[in-house]
Amino acid sequence: KAGVTQTPRYLIKTRGQQVTLSCSPISGHRSVSWYQQTPGQGLQFLFEYFSETQRNKGNFPGRFSGRQFSNSRSEMNVSTLELGDSALYLCASSFPRTDSPLHFGNGTRLTVT
Amino acid sequence: GENVEQHPSTLSVQEGDSAVIKCTYSDSASNYFPWYKQELGKGPQLIIDIRSNVGEKKDQRIAVTLNKTAKHFSLHITETQPEDSAVYFCAASGGNTPLVFGKGTRLSVIA
Numbered sequence: 001k002a003g004v005t006q007t008p009r010y011l012i013k014t015r016g017q018q019v020t021l022s023c024s025p026i027s028g029h030r031s032v033s034w035y036q037q038t039p040g041q042g043l044q045f046l047f048e049y050f051s052e053t054q055r056n057k058g059n060f061p062g063r064f065s066g067r068q069f070s071n072s073r074s075e076m077n078v079s080t081l082e083l084g085d086s087a088l089y090l091c092a093s094s095f096p097r098t099d100s101p102l103h104f105g106n107g108t109r110l111t112v113t
Numbered sequence: 114g115e116n117v118e119q120h121p122s123t124l125s126v127q128e129g130d131s132a133v134i135k136c137t138y139s140d141s142a143s144n145y146f147p148w149y150k151q152e153l154g155k156g157p158q159l160i161i162d163i164r165s166n167v168g169e170k171k172d173q174r175i176a177v178t179l180n181k182t183a184k185h186f187s188l189h190i191t192e193t194q195p196e197d198s199a200v201y202f203c204a205a206s207g208g209n210t211p212l213v214f215g216k217g218t219r220l221s222v223i224a
Contacts, residue, residue: 099145104156
């Protein structure tokens with residue numbers, strides 16, 4: 001069974017630009033969550049999607065947005081990039097229960113210069 | 114909302130010794146407590162989880178204990194090996210809330 005696939009693995013962007021990250025969940029998983037990982041803040045929850053609807057949202061500014069498609073694949077978008085957005089962005093898929101284990105991809109490393 | 118504290122932030126042990134990582138949580142409604150291992154260049158991988166109706170769970174060299182009254186849970190790794198070296202994260206969730214993670218423990222197993 002293929003794991004969670006995130007593309008691209010690495011991205012370098014300039015301040016003010018926007019970026020779109022992609023996530024393909026494990027087959028059969030309909031819930032997709034996104035986390036931002038930084039050395040100082042650890043893993044912080046961005047949002048969760050289930051059946052193309054945002055089910056939960058973390059405490060991030062509106063520049064961070066996401067969506068989910070009918071095949072459960074998900075994208076997240078960050079507009080007007082800031083230096084502080086440099087991080088590892090992790091996508092995780094699961095069955096849609098809060099006690100269902102999250103299965104993480106290897107992340108997209110975003111560097112903003 | 115939920116807050117998860119994890120200690121220690123770094124831990125060095127000799128190969129063959131045991132390692133213990135401790136976490137506390139704040140929300141009494143939390144009922145699911147997973148542990149993740151993250152190796153360099155990879156995403157976190159689930160190694161064991163426990164639900165609030167269980168006090169202890171074991172899987173080979175790894176065990177997790179949960180004390181709901183005190184709101185803390187711990188990861189125990191016995192007979193540590195160099196390949197156990199990684200960053201370990203605890204997490205908690207309950208109801209319809211997303212997983213909240215601790216800040217992580219960097220475990221180094223010295224051969």
